């Protein structure tokens with residue numbers, strides 16, 4: 001049998017840890033040829049290349065070099081370039097992870113060229129159509145042939161939208177595969193933890209959602225709330241490029257830098273970030289993936305959003321949705337040790353293996 005060509009698409013930071021476990025599992029199977037496609041949506045060393053090194057995945061086979069721009073510009077550039085790449089490489093299946101612009105651009109392009117597409121991390125819904133990610137998720141799920149979901153609530157969302165049951169496969173959370181691989185390999189690194197905090201409890205902060213950082217009044221309020229939180233415990237804040245630009249534009253970066261309990265650091269690679277996360281006693285964030293990682297690790301997570309597409313992290317896990325006004329109360333609970341949770345089913349590090357088994361059935365592989 002000719003080896004099946006499987007495109008694994010990644011574009012932005014949270015995609016790399018979803019694609020890596022699948023790449024490592026598929027690479028060992030003789031029936032397929034995993035092809036890494038990097039759209040270039042994220043391109044800085046700290047936002048992209050460092051993840052390839054930390055996750056032990058090789059240089060991409062196809063690099064689309066799309067870069068930044070408005071949503072339309074970025075999406076259009078990825079579509080044009082991916083169409084060209086598909087003409088040359090003719091995949092037997094395209095796998096798109098997550099909910100970023102690259103996910104939407106590549107799924108629509110491939111599907112219109114009649115290539116089968118699988119969505120990895122399907123079915124998540126915030127029901128907030130002001131989030132670009134929600135639009136990306138809904139469009140992608142509505143057209144994909146295979147929908148790999150991380151938790152039962154995602155299956156329910158898809159069924160409620162009228163998606164046929166035979167397209168949905170509950171496989172578990174693939175981010176946890178990456179997290180466990182890092183633990184197993186002993187490659188978690190504490191190098192980025194500021195020396196002053198080596199033996200003291202601290203909180204880890206990440207913020208990058210346009211709804212929090214692109215609105216000047218909101219960002220200013222959040223900075224003041226963080227300064228108040230820093231009076232309770234030191235904060236380490238790896239600053240995303242989008243947030244860095246806005247903080248500087250508003251002269252807010254200096255306010256944070258002047259506080260001796262706030263440590264601003266550049267965006268971190270995966271090994272260093274997980275190393276910092278494992279030492280943190282709480283997290284303040286608006287990230288999606290971090291809500292899941294904290295639930296797995298049992299670390300209280302205060303999510304500065306009005307909704308989440310990952311409700312299982314609240315119902316079972318350690319995640320709490322907070323506002324600028326309610327953060328202080330939730331932080332007190334976190335510091336008092338009253339936020340606890342459990343790990344959702346199938347967040348066990350075996351998701352890539354389950355996907356590979358599903359693909360063998362899909363392609364009728366008998367000699368894997």
Ligand code: UD1
Nearest residue numbers: 012013014041042043044047068069100101132133241242
């Ligand atoms: C994107 C995703 C978001 C994800 C986030 C993780 C979409 C719609 N959004 O948001 O879901 O949570 O990635 O980071 O796909 N920039 C750099 N270097 C880079 C990349 C970006 O400096 O390597 C700067 C650019 O100026 C760019 C800005 O950051 O304009 C934002 O990047 P962009 O890819 O548009 O969106 P993110 O906010 O990163």
